[in-house]
Amino acid sequence: xxxxxxxxxxxxxxxxxxxxxxxxxxxxxxxxxxxxxxxxxxxxxxxxxxxxxxxxxxxxxxxxxxxxxxxxxxxxxxxxxxxxxxxxxxxxxxxxxxxxxxxxxxxxxxxxxxxxxxxxxxxxxxxxxxxxxxxxxxxxxxxxxxxxxxxxxxxxxxxxxxxxxxxxxxxxxxxxxxxxxxxxxxxxxxxxxxxxxxxxxxxxxxxxxxxxxxxxxxxxxxxxxxxxxxxxxxxxxxxxxxxxxxxxxxxxxxxxxxxxxxxxxxxxxxxxxxxxxxxxxxxxxxxxxxxxxxxxxxxxxxxxxxxxxxxxxxxxxxxxxxxxxxxxxxxxxxxxxxxxxxxxxxxxxxxxxxxxxxxxxxxxxxxxxxxxxxxxxxxxxxxxxxxxxxxxxxxxxxxxxxxxxxxxxxxxxxxxx
Numbered sequence: 001x002x003x004x005x006x007x008x009x010x011x012x013x014x015x016x017x018x019x020x021x022x023x024x025x026x027x028x029x030x031x032x033x034x035x036x037x038x039x040x041x042x043x044x045x046x047x048x049x050x051x052x053x054x055x056x057x058x059x060x061x062x063x064x065x066x067x068x069x070x071x072x073x074x075x076x077x078x079x080x081x082x083x084x085x086x087x088x089x090x091x092x093x094x095x096x097x098x099x100x101x102x103x104x105x106x107x108x109x110x111x112x113x114x115x116x117x118x119x120x121x122x123x124x125x126x127x128x129x130x131x132x133x134x135x136x137x138x139x140x141x142x143x144x145x146x147x148x149x150x151x152x153x154x155x156x157x158x159x160x161x162x163x164x165x166x167x168x169x170x171x172x173x174x175x176x177x178x179x180x181x182x183x184x185x186x187x188x189x190x191x192x193x194x195x196x197x198x199x200x201x202x203x204x205x206x207x208x209x210x211x212x213x214x215x216x217x218x219x220x221x222x223x224x225x226x227x228x229x230x231x232x233x234x235x236x237x238x239x240x241x242x243x244x245x246x247x248x249x250x251x252x253x254x255x256x257x258x259x260x261x262x263x264x265x266x267x268x269x270x271x272x273x274x275x276x277x278x279x280x281x282x283x284x285x286x287x288x289x290x291x292x293x294x295x296x297x298x299x300x301x302x303x304x305x306x307x308x309x310x311x312x313x314x315x316x317x318x319x320x321x322x323x324x325x326x327x328x329x330x331x332x333x334x335x336x337x338x339x340x341x342x343x344x345x346x347x348x349x350x351x352x353x354x355x356x357x358x359x360x361x362x363x364x365x366x367x368x369x370x371x372x373x374x375x376x377x378x379x380x381x382x383x384x385x386x387x388x389x390x391x392x393x394x395x396x397x398x399x400x401x402x403x404x405x406x407x408x409x410x411x412x413x414x415x416x417x
Contacts (some may be wrong), residue, residue, distance in 0.1 A: 001283040003187040004040040005197035005235040008126040009033045021089030022057035022211045031215035037237040046285040048080045052237050055091045057376035068190035069309035072125045080287045084370035087240050089207040090217040097321045140186040144268040149178035149204040152247045156256040173284040179203040179352045183368045186273050195234045201213035201368040203241030210252035223262020231270045240371040242355020279339050286337035291330035292409040294402035298326045307389030320395050340365045345373025350380045361411045
């Protein structure tokens with residue numbers, strides 16, 4: 001197998017944009033640059049491209065534009081092009097629906113189309129560079145278990161729950177489910193243990209700095225990439241796992257916490273390449289991108305969620321980003337297998353419990369979720385969550401009835417692949 005890595009800076013040229021995550025606000029500068037990381041893969045029969053971007057999310061229409069540009073530039077089939085977003089809460093807002101639904105008294109910002117054109121050009125540039133750097137390689141794999149995330153839902157004895165971000169005194173005793181696996185994949189010259197490229201996967205919202213600043217930042221993924229580059233002299237593609245309800249233990253804690261958590265993850269990635277397992281060849285690529293028909297949510301479904309607002313105006317506000325309530329629409333997911341490692345691209349903010357279900361049912365030895373990969377349909381929560389309520393259930397576009405069909409379709413596709 002051949003692999004090539006490249007990266008390019010995608011910080012908005014003027015450092016000026018609306019910051020995604022929390023309430024939209026204007027950036028006032030740049031703390032650290034945002035990147036797009038490109039991984040080009042090739043075996044005797046197939047080619048694939050994986051791009052991870054330091055943005056919160058991208059919607060399907062823009063992803064289609066990116067794929068069209070990459071097909072024209074590199075001749076890649078759209079079914080072999082994969083995206084994922086690190087989900088930094090200190091990056092630019094790209095989603096058309098956010099722009100459409102958030103302007104009342106103020107003039108709608110005009111940077112979006114220009115920044116999207118800029119992004120397309122930069123990603124094409126990085127993809128070409130990654131393809132030009134492709135070289136024969138060995139694949140080494142490992143995992144570590146890192147205790148730097150928490151579930152932001154805290155359940156009480158009276159059958160209620162609270163969100164830890166708004167009750168930070170609870171963070172040290174957060175007991176609910178977390179996926180602490182740090183997935184590590186290294187691409188090394190034949191016979192070597194010194195990678196020229198790496199992919200890391202960790203299930204945690206990158207919001208250690210969060211809304212403490214109005215500066216643009218890649219948050220933890222940026223620190224991880226910088227430190228691995230410094231120590232191993234290799235480029236790193238950072239992939240956020242199914243982090244819908246998994247936060248850092250110190251959310252909204254500032255850039256010192258960003259550096260600390262990034263150092264912990266990077267240190268594990270650096271030291272665990274030493275005892276990583278070398279996969280016996282030949283390494284084969286397998287790609288599958290599929291759509292499954294799923295229902296969008298309705299107003300009645302929002303009303304039925306536990307702890308939903310009682311005011312109908314507020315309920316309708318929660319429905320504002322659903323284009324056609326109750327309609328059945330095609331929802332895309334993606335699968336990229338690199339030998340015994342499977343990457344699963346999901347269309348929004350999958351919660352950690354569902355991510356682990358996919359890991360447990362996977363016929364591949366190692367399975368990692370690619371967050372916000374094929375669309376941005378907001379949160380995708382497990383059915384039990386709707387009995388309790390909370391942001392993960394209220395802020396979604398898919399019907400609660402869509403969850404099990406989506407997970408079943410992904411599992412079926414994994415087995416097919």
